[in-house]
Each structure stands twice: as structure tokens, then as C-alpha cells.
Amino acid sequence: FFFDSPHPMSLLQTRAPSYSVVPIADPAPAPSSRGLVQCSVALNALFAFTTGALAVALWQQQQSAQALQLQAQAVTAGPLGATPHAPATSGRGRPQRSTAQSSAAAPVDVETAPVFGALTSEGPAAATVAAAGVSAPHLTWGGLLLVGAVAAFFNRTKPRPVALATASGSVPAAPAVPILPVRLLRVMGHAAAIVVTLVWTLSTALIGKIGRLVLNVLDGITGSGKDLERPVPHAPRFTTAPIYKADGKLQEELDAEAMFKASGYPLAPETLCAKAKALLAKEFKAGVEEYLSDDFQFVAPVVGPLPREEFLKAIRGFDVKKGFPDLVNNYWGFHVDPMEPNRVWFFTRASGTHTGEFNFGRPIPPTGKEVHTPPQALSLLFDESGKAYTLTVGYSMDRRIGNTGGLGGLFGFLYAIGSPLPFPECKPWSPSVESEMFARIPKIGALLKGSA
Numbered sequence: 001f002f003f004d005s006p007h008p009m010s011l012l013q014t015r016a017p018s019y020s021v022v023p024i025a026d027p028a029p030a031p032s033s034r035g036l037v038q039c040s041v042a043l044n045a046l047f048a049f050t051t052g053a054l055a056v057a058l059w060q061q062q063q064s065a066q067a068l069q070l071q072a073q074a075v076t077a078g079p080l081g082a083t084p085h086a087p088a089t090s091g092r093g094r095p096q097r098s099t100a101q102s103s104a105a106a107p108v109d110v111e112t113a114p115v116f117g118a119l120t121s122e123g124p125a126a127a128t129v130a131a132a133g134v135s136a137p138h139l140t141w142g143g144l145l146l147v148g149a150v151a152a153f154f155n156r157t158k159p160r161p162v163a164l165a166t167a168s169g170s171v172p173a174a175p176a177v178p179i180l181p182v183r184l185l186r187v188m189g190h191a192a193a194i195v196v197t198l199v200w201t202l203s204t205a206l207i208g209k210i211g212r213l214v215l216n217v218l219d220g221i222t223g224s225g226k227d228l229e230r231p232v233p234h235a236p237r238f239t240t241a242p243i244y245k246a247d248g249k250l251q252e253e254l255d256a257e258a259m260f261k262a263s264g265y266p267l268a269p270e271t272l273c274a275k276a277k278a279l280l281a282k283e284f285k286a287g288v289e290e291y292l293s294d295d296f297q298f299v300a301p302v303v304g305p306l307p308r309e310e311f312l313k314a315i316r317g318f319d320v321k322k323g324f325p326d327l328v329n330n331y332w333g334f335h336v337d338p339m340e341p342n343r344v345w346f347f348t349r350a351s352g353t354h355t356g357e358f359n360f361g362r363p364i365p366p367t368g369k370e371v372h373t374p375p376q377a378l379s380l381l382f383d384e385s386g387k388a389y390t391l392t393v394g395y396s397m398d399r400r401i402g403n404t405g406g407l408g409g410l411f412g413f414l415y416a417i418g419s420p421l422p423f424p425e426c427k428p429w430s431p432s433v434e435s436e437m438f439a440r441i442p443k444i445g446a447l448l449k450g451s452a
Contacts, residue, residue, distance in 0.1 A: 183447045190440040190447075197437040233305050234297060234390055237383070238265045238342045256338040266384055269336035276334060276344040276380045279388055284315050293387040300394040300409055302425040320410070323358025324371065327351075337379075344380045347397070349373065354417045360410065364419050371416040374401040376408045399429065 219225030240263040245255045260269060275291070282288040289312075296308035306314065321327055330349045337343040350373045358364040375397040381390040399406025404416045405428030411421065420426050 183450070187444055187447050190444050194437050194440055197433050201434055201437075231297065231305050231307055233299060234295070234381070236340055237381075238263065238340060240339055240341055242339065254338050256336075259338040260336070260341055263341040265341040267342070267382065267386055269341075271386070272336055272342070272344050272382055273334045275382065275386055275388075276346065277331075279380065280331065283321075284312060288312075291388055293383055293385075293389040295389055296387075297390050299390060299392045302394075302411070303409075318358070318360045318410075320358070320413070323356045323364070323366070324352030324354055324413070325356055326353050340381075342382050344382070346378055347375055348378060349375050352413075354413075358413075358417070360414065360419075364417065367417050369417050371404065371413050372402040373404050373408060373412050374398050374406060405429075 216225070219228075240259045243255045243258045243262065244251075245253045279288065279291040282291065289308075292308055294308065296311070297305040298311040299305050328351060330351070331346055332349075333345070333347045335345055337345055350371075352371050354364075354367045354369050354371065356366055358366075373396075376393070377395045377397055379390075379392045380388045383389050394409030394411070396406050396408040396412075402412070402416075404412030406412075407415050407426070407428060411426045414420050414426065415428070
């Protein structure tokens, strides 16, 4: 931010839906102007610190010289104030007046005397400061910080250049000339971020490997690792080689009808789609077992594969419709995959309102929040007898849509109502620091070439 280096992943920022209305906010200052202001603040603060340091150093030198002079006069004077030595002479040979004579001759200002007494070692303020344990270096650095903060504040509150309105249009004000080129500052920002990222990722990777090794040793010794083992996902059972349409309208478009005829799967696409709809209508309640094979698996982006009994126990443990009484899944697009003829693909775009108690590990009281999920791809795979042996859910197709942060399945519902699970898989996607580091490298090259 200080070097005004744009976020390296800014090119991956997505557009808002075309037919949505977004709030209109005041335009932010241009990145280059912000960089100039930050550079100016830093330079002014540095100048203020330097000036304050010189002023305090000169004041301390003057006070030290006066203290040495007073100490020397006290040593040369006798205990009764007699001076056995010859009086000191000035450069012109005239005798110099003693300190007592000088003090007596000089007029004393009653109003300023306490102030000058506080600055020397003779005033009551000096005694108070000494009693508090505050030394000259403390006063020096405190003064520097105060001067620098004041200078930075006044520089920050200065009005920025604005555009001048004329009859022919607005004429932008000329920006201030930076001390260092803005491109160089951005290069420095990217380079510094890359170094920090390397140190960060290497250290966290080392700590992660050590932690994973300790966990593996513990699981191996105690046998607890067996409780985390999942069944092996089913491999594709029926596949068909691609057959392309010969009409020439679109290259590499599959000829689904020809591929269904060439496949060895016994059930027709219409039959499979009907079975998929009948299974979903059961909502996995009592009686759904007759639609599922014994080796049924539930597979989601994070959860699974779960065997049939474990999946049914889990989904019946929390009633989604109880927490979201108006939930609608909005199914559409049922079709059979021509390259996997026993697989039915379909889509959902669910929405609902959290007006009931949602039991997910713990009771979540109603929040009244609406949930709109992004479009999600789901699929059911059937064996030769027409029973489903795999259900895949929760694969988000466009994370920009909805208010679940791009999350699908129940993780999206939990995030939308403000109760996400506390691990990264249940939170919206964000670019890693490693990906940002690699995105910064071409930015540096473009800045050095002057094309950015």
C-alpha cells in the first residue's frame, strides 16, 4: 500500500452482473496521486525528524557548554568566593567580568526567569524531571516523535489538487513532481512483497511439514488414523469414445445420439433422467434405500466419499427444510453425459430464508437472512440395474452469483447465515500469497519496460 503497487491479482477481479444496480460512491483518488501523497508524507516526516534532531542537538550542546563553564568557575573559586588566580582577560586584553558580576549587571525578566530556570539545571522543573527518571535522550526522542507526527498530520490534511471547471470542460490540476519515479516505487513494493512472501511461505511450509509428521506419528502409534480413512472413489464404469457431428456448424461438437447408440449401457437416457428425478423427490428420507445401491457413495468438493449408511445418517441428522421452510432447489437441465452414458447431470440454484432453527452440530437460531446459492452442478451415476451408486453435489459453477461467497452445498448456507465452519474449506476462496508472488513477477518486468 505504501509503495502504491497495484494488487497483482487485480486482473482476476470479476464483473458484477450486467443487470444489477450498485451504489454510486465518490471516486477514489488515482493510484498515482495516492502514491505521490504517501511519498510526500514520508519525506515531510523525515525532514521534520531531521530538523528536530538538529535543533535538540544544538540545544543540548549549548547546555553542556554552559554547565562546563559553571563547573570550571566553581572549581577556580575558593570556598569563600576568593579568586587566587589572575583575572581572565578577553581577546582585547580587558579583564572579563565574573559570573556574579555578569548576573548582577544583566537585567532579569521576572516572567521568563522560571522558564529559563526550567531549561537549565537550576530550575524546579529540572528537579522534577530528574526525579521522574526522564533523561535528555528521552526528551529528545519524544520531541522528535511529536514533531514528526505533527508534520505528517498537517501534510496529510492539506487539500489535494482538484480539477478546474472551465467553459470548455474540466482541466485536471497538474500533479506534483515526485522525488522518486512512481514506477520505481511500485517495483520496490513488488520486490519487497516477494521477499516477504518467500520468507513467510518457506517458514510456514517447514512448520506445516513438522506438524504433519508429528500427526502421522501419533496416528501410527495410537491407530487413530484408521478412523479418518475414506473409501476409494468409484472409477468410471461406462465410457464412450467421442463421435462428432458431421454438419460442420461447430467443430468438435459431440453427436450425443450416435454416442448413446454406440455405448454398451443398457438403459436409455430418458429412463435415467426419470430415475434421477424420482430419487430426488424422496429427499433421502425413508424409502430412498431402494433407489441406492449397496456401494453407494456421496461425494462433494470437501466431504466424502461417504458410504451409504454414513451419508443417510448425516443428512437425516439435520433437517434443512426445518431451518429453511421456504427452501427451493430450482432443479433444471437434466441430461445424460454422452461420454459417460450412465451419468445424469443436472443443476440447481437454491434459495431460502433462515426462519427456523437449523441444527448443524448445534442449534442455530433463526436469523431471517435470505440465502441465494450460485449455480451448482450435481450428478447421479447408475449401475446396470438402475440403482444410483454415486451422488456428487456442491460444485459451484460461478462463484460471483449469490451470497454464499461462491460456496456450494451446506457450507454455502452456513456462510450466508453467518455461522461458517472454522476451517479454510468452508470459507470463500481467496488467492494465496504464493499465487500473488508469481503474479508480481511479470508486473515488475512490465514496470521496468514502461508498459505498465
